Amino acid sequence: MKTLSRKVQDLEESQTLTLTEAANRLKASGVDIVSLTAGEPDFPTPAHVKIAAIQAIEENFTHYTPLRGIPPLLKAIVAKFERDNNLHFEPSQILVSVGAKHSIFNALQAVCNKGDEVVIPAPFWVSYPEMVKLVDARPVIVQTLSASNFKITARQLKKAVNEKTKALLLNTPSNPTGAVYSQGELEELADVVHDTGIFVIADEIYEKVVYSPARHFSIGSIRQIKDQVITVNGVSKAYAMTGWRIGYLGASNAVVEAAAKVQSQTTSNATSISQRAAVAALSGHANDVEGMVREFERRRDFLVAEFSKIPGIDVVNPQGSFHLFPSIKPLLGKKVKGMPIRNDADFCHYLIEQEHLALVPGSAFGIPDHVRLSYATSMSELEKGVERFRSGCRKLNESY
Numbered sequence: 001m002k003t004l005s006r007k008v009q010d011l012e013e014s015q016t017l018t019l020t021e022a023a024n025r026l027k028a029s030g031v032d033i034v035s036l037t038a039g040e041p042d043f044p045t046p047a048h049v050k051i052a053a054i055q056a057i058e059e060n061f062t063h064y065t066p067l068r069g070i071p072p073l074l075k076a077i078v079a080k081f082e083r084d085n086n087l088h089f090e091p092s093q094i095l096v097s098v099g100a101k102h103s104i105f106n107a108l109q110a111v112c113n114k115g116d117e118v119v120i121p122a123p124f125w126v127s128y129p130e131m132v133k134l135v136d137a138r139p140v141i142v143q144t145l146s147a148s149n150f151k152i153t154a155r156q157l158k159k160a161v162n163e164k165t166k167a168l169l170l171n172t173p174s175n176p177t178g179a180v181y182s183q184g185e186l187e188e189l190a191d192v193v194h195d196t197g198i199f200v201i202a203d204e205i206y207e208k209v210v211y212s213p214a215r216h217f218s219i220g221s222i223r224q225i226k227d228q229v230i231t232v233n234g235v236s237k238a239y240a241m242t243g244w245r246i247g248y249l250g251a252s253n254a255v256v257e258a259a260a261k262v263q264s265q266t267t268s269n270a271t272s273i274s275q276r277a278a279v280a281a282l283s284g285h286a287n288d289v290e291g292m293v294r295e296f297e298r299r300r301d302f303l304v305a306e307f308s309k310i311p312g313i314d315v316v317n318p319q320g321s322f323h324l325f326p327s328i329k330p331l332l333g334k335k336v337k338g339m340p341i342r343n344d345a346d347f348c349h350y351l352i353e354q355e356h357l358a359l360v361p362g363s364a365f366g367i368p369d370h371v372r373l374s375y376a377t378s379m380s381e382l383e384k385g386v387e388r389f390r391s392g393c394r395k396l397n398e399s400y
């Protein structure tokens with residue numbers, strides 16, 4: 001029998017999904033696991049969105065749609081970009097896809113040739129490097145520092161760019177760190193982008209989950225580089241619609257033409273019913289989103305306060321998304337119950353085994369010695385999670 005694709009065998013499996021699955025398996029076997037690995041809001045999809053989808057089904061809106069998205073959705077996205085992001089697109093400059101993940105993949109397909117380089121600041125969302133590899137390009141990882149709140153600086157970007165560099169993959173607000181780039185920081189990056197002519201794929205999926213005084217700013221609104229920026233967003237995180245699979249990008253006509261060509265030969269249009277639901281989400285009032293963000297902020301404040309009290313833990317206050325990314329460095333190199341805790345993966349393994357708490361190791365996001373936890377779960381689960389984390393750290397601190 002012939003062998004399978006080498007390219008696919010060389011890919012990493014998504015560690016967030018693997019850990020969520022491991023936690024679910026233990027849960028199913030009756031263990032009381034607290035899982036802080038999930039990447040989705042724990043709120044229901046708003047009622048008016050569900051009604052729009054039911055109506056679409058009842059009206060038999062269940063067939064193929066135009067490849068790039070139905071006209072009312074393209075219109076709603078153009079209006080959203082205008083209203084929230086100061087981005088000015090024609091409907092022909094929008095492509096609706098099967099989630100923001102799909103939009104990023106289409107964007108990479110549209111711009112990359114074999115051997116091109118794509119700059120990815122670490123910590124990064126787990127899928128970025130693997131997607132870059134899938135389009136035969138090379139991920140160039142730039143390590144950011146907690147001192148700069150895990151944000152790439154213009155200086156670092158300039159140093160990483162060479163004649164092979166095709167794009168920068170930028171995520172603000174960030175998963176896993178919660179970092180939010182300010183307008184000033186983005187303007188400095190934009191100068192490098194302008195001088196070097198590279199593309200920016202701006203993943204703004206957590207745009208709505210930002211805590212005051214931080215504010216989201218879209219790098220694509222900087223006039224001098226607007227044609228170089230591919231802005232990606234979607235309805236998953238803002239409207240608790242992860243399962244509906246609607247993402248979109250806005251870009252220059254040439255990029256959208258190319259990305260649409262890829263989509264025409266792979267998935268065709270995104271689901272017709274979900275598109276109608278997305279129109280309702282993007283056109284509805286902001287109350288549901290605001291309520292959800294207030295609740296996330298309350299949880300963030302609780303976690304930052306609790307984690308700051310734990311000896312050996314260093315935590316940067318996240319400005320957005322629903323993740324905390326503490327450093328556990330002083331706890332490494334110890335041994336507990338015969339288990340050596342050499343690195344963040346050992347630490348997560350130890351926590352799941354001994355404390356029944358599931359987290360994701362920082363190395364999955366390109367920065368070791370950290371863990372990521374998601375606070376997209378109820379306050380009572382978070383309280384239990386903090387207790388288990390504290391207990392695990394105490395035992396480590398008492399060991400040698």
Ligand code: PLP
Binds near residue numbers: 039203242
């Ligand atoms: N970008 C980031 C940074 C994410 O964390 C996620 C989902 O976890 C996505 C993109 C994908 O979102 P979607 O559900 O729209 O595909």
